[in-house]
Amino acid sequence: MEMTLGSTWWVACGILVAVELSTGTFYLLMLALGCAAGAVASHLGLSESRQMLSAAVIGGAAVAACYLLRRNALGASPAGANADANMDIGQTVEVASWEADGSTRVKYRGASWQASYIGSAVPGPTPGPYVIRAIEGSRLRLDHQEAL
Structure with missing residues (x-):
């Protein structure tokens, strides 16, 4: 054949x-x-x-x-907030304290990072676990960790 x-x-x-x-x-x-x-x-x-x-x-x-x-x-999301493009998106960090302007420093992957809060907590964010929602340059953008 x-x-x-x-x-x-x-x-x-x-x-x-x-x-x-x-x-x-x-x-x-x-x-x-x-x-x-x-x-x-x-x-x-x-x-x-x-x-x-x-x-x-x-x-x-x-x-x-x-x-x-x-x-x-x-939806087209920017690479800094896209978990498919950046493995850090969705990871959890522990925040010890917050500054009055909503910024902090956190330890993540063995280094100290600048971070800022993107949520809407009143009167402001409290110490505890937060999730990385985006990365802008060398600054982590954090929001509250969602309960499972």
Whole structure:
């Protein structure tokens, strides 16, 4: 049995789906859609260049749509407040005391950091555990730790 170009497209589609299942990246499924479009174009008798064009257009459009939908659903947050971009976001620090202006110094990862309070506690923040919500330059932005 001879391997046709349409079969090659389906094999590529299957490989992309298998890799996606092992990595969890949804974008590979979109590229698999492009390979499926190439396979369908092959079965319709289109030339190799038209098959590649259909795979590229469908796969690329699916990736772009997936990216735009995900970005709009998650909301574009700045890197300083995005836990996906900065591993420090969401970590807990212990505050011993606060200054009158809402600033403090905390020990975090073996260093002393300047920090400021971003919550709305009245009359002001109290000592205790706080969560890093953002990092602006070398200053941690802290808020109250949420109860579990």
